[in-house]
Amino acid sequence: MGIGDRGLLDWLDDASAERGLYYANHGDGWDFWSYRDLRDMVLRTAAALRARGVGDGDVVALVQRSGPGFAATFFGALAAGATPCTIAPPFAFQRADDYERHSAHLLSTVRPRITVCDVESQERVRKIAAATEVPEPVIYDELVAGVEPLDGPLSPPETALVQFTSGSSGFSRGVRISADALRANLTGMRRWLGCTPEYPAISWLPVHHDMGLVGFLLNVVTTGFDGHMLQPDHFIRSPQRYLRRISEQRIAMTAMPNFGLSYILRRVRPADLEGLRFDSLRCVIIGAERIDPGVLDDVHALLGPYGLDRGALLPAYGSAEATLAVTGLTPGEGWSTREPDEGDAGSLAGTAVVGCGRPLEDRTVTVVSEDGDALPDGQVGEIVVSGVSIADGYVGDAGSGSLSGTSIGDRLRTGDAGFLRDGQLFVIGRLGDGLKVSGKMVFAESLETLLHRRGIPERRVAVLLGVRDGRPTGVAVFAGVQDGWRRAAHEVLSEWLGDAGLLAVEVPRGGIAVTSSGKPRRRVMWKALCAGAYEDTTRPLAPEDA
Structure with a gap:
């Protein structure tokens, strides 16, 4: 029988010494942190945050990979009466300038009281924090060093999470999620899936993304079942390791x-x-x-x-x-x-x-x-x-220092x-x-699906659709184009876009603009195309594979 409604910190009252989180290490092993151990870390983190001046409702930004420090910081912020906000670490971006623009926008939007990072992220985040005039980041281990834990959690914040949208349509927006909405969504997932502590789970998803954070980590911890967690790059290097763990556990x-x-x-x-x-x-x-x-x-x-x-x-x-x-x-x-x-x-x-x-x-x-x-x-x-579980709205204008903002309704x-x-x-x-063609809408994602079936891998092509210079236009953006790809793209786009103009843009492998979760940022690329950013690598998409 599944577990029903639970508060976000209820698990602290009955933290198990037998169940907990398993983190893949750099070898082929796994490091175990029981929920009882994690409880102590959470209350120590909460005490450390209060000692650093974090008050009720303040924002605590997390720029960390998945690990016990991330989990302790997230729940520790809640236990301190503050609002956690997750921001992608540098590994999620292939280009340093893209990461700096993205993170600067996010930090400027939420104006955190404190930013907690890991050693890997510290230097990059310090540079961005200085440019955006937010407090210098602190490494998690330094934050909690020598701190005695609170006896128990403080009153939880009204806004339990600021979760940024993927940014596939432009800049990411900070979504204000109340404690009630987050609790309701976790309860709904628990009942949908029939979650109980007897069902172990595994994930390689990044915890700065809502699917990895809410869908996995928060669901696992608040329900109390064993969670096995790999880094995204562990999965990329060896999906076999992920599959072996599923079988073995x-x-x-x-x-x-x-x-x-x-x-x-x-x-x-x-x-x-x-x-x-x-x-x-x-x-x-x-x-x-x-x-x-x-x-x-x-x-x-x-x-x-x-x-x-x-x-x-x-x-x-x-x-x-x-x-x-x-x-x-x-x-x-x-x-x-x-x-x-x-x-x-x-x-x-x-x-x-x-x-x-x-x-x-x-x-x-x-x-x-x-x-x-x-x-x-x-x-x-x-x-x-x-x-x-509908969010309260979006975070207010950058620099406001407030979680107030646009209401979603x-x-x-x-x-x-x-x-x-x-x-x-x-x-x-x-x-x-x-793009509307002969009175009907054709969607970029549908065309990309057809291109994948023609042998072009995901993340190696993106389709852009819009009106350019007064003419409906379809664009295939290739990342490291290979023989046969242009021909396949011409066949697909010409079939479904009729008389629309067709263009090919060629960028280096990894050159397609994506969000921190890997989705193509189509509108961003479309604006760049119209502004001439791809002028040197843009050409008509012709039927021949030149």
Whole structure:
């Protein structure tokens, strides 16, 4: 039987000495931190923050990799009556200048009372903090050195988390999530998945991203089951290590974007799986980006012979403004695909959309027209979410030093396009990443899915759509272009964009602008294109593969 509603710090009262968090180390081993050990770290961190002048409702910024120090800082901020805010460490960005711009914007927005970082991040963050006139960062170990823990947590803050959006549409926005909203979302996920302390989980997701933070770390700790955590680069170097841990520890739950599944397919062969079993997995949550049904089929074909149940693959949908989870498939149900109504917007032949399940309890999802009217099943429009766990709003203007800001309201207009079928949500893509062709919308994510099926790997191509110099235009941005890619892109884009102008932009590998969670920043690249930033590497997208 699953565990129901729990406060964010209730676990401190019954912290287990047997269960806790396992962190992959730099060898092939794992370091264990029991919840009892973590409780002591949390209360010591809370005392240290108060001693540094952190007061009720102040923001504590975390610039740390996943580790016991991150967990202690996050829950320690709450126990000190402060609001934690997670910011990506430098490893999440390939270019130093991109990281500095991104982090400077985030620090300027929240104006933290203190920034807690790890040794790896300190010098970079110190430089950015000085430029933005926020306090110099402190390393976690120095923060807590010699500090005696509080006897217990202080009153929790009204705003329990500032979670930044991915920034795929421009600069990231700081979302104010109340303690009630965060608690409601964790409870909803717990009941959706049937979480109990007997079900161990594993993740390689970065904890600065809401899927890794709320969906994994906070869910694991507040429920009290064993959590096994790798760094993202551990997974990139060896997805086999991640899969071995699932088999050896009889892991029941994990989560990742579509990209993670695609990466496993590229790097893992049946010979790597000999002796492994995946029949313990009951929940593989897939979200954060559009899901390719071909990838789901291929993952089941790879891991099914070793025990993975097709019903364990659980496509889901969420957003930072909804705290995280909005919809998800029930474990064991089995995913399906549907297409919008005949001739409706977004209907690309051969790109049936994966269902992302039904709303979690006390949430409602509708699809509306441009005028805000509810649309019937099968018609594409904007996804609107209402009910519990909607965020309070966005953080106020940079420099205000306040968490006040824009209100989101009871109905969250997500800016995502999708449709409903029999109560299940099917997500197509961002409304701002589409182009109307012959009266119908075509979405960049749909075209990228077709390009991936033509053999162009994810993160190596991005499609941009818009009107440039008065003409509808489609652009394929290639990162380290290879033979055959231009031809494939021309075939796909010319088929679905009609008379639109077609361009190719070639950047070095790693040159596609992405968010800290790896999503293409299409609107940022579109603005750069129109401003002439890619002038030297832009050319017509021709049918020949020159």
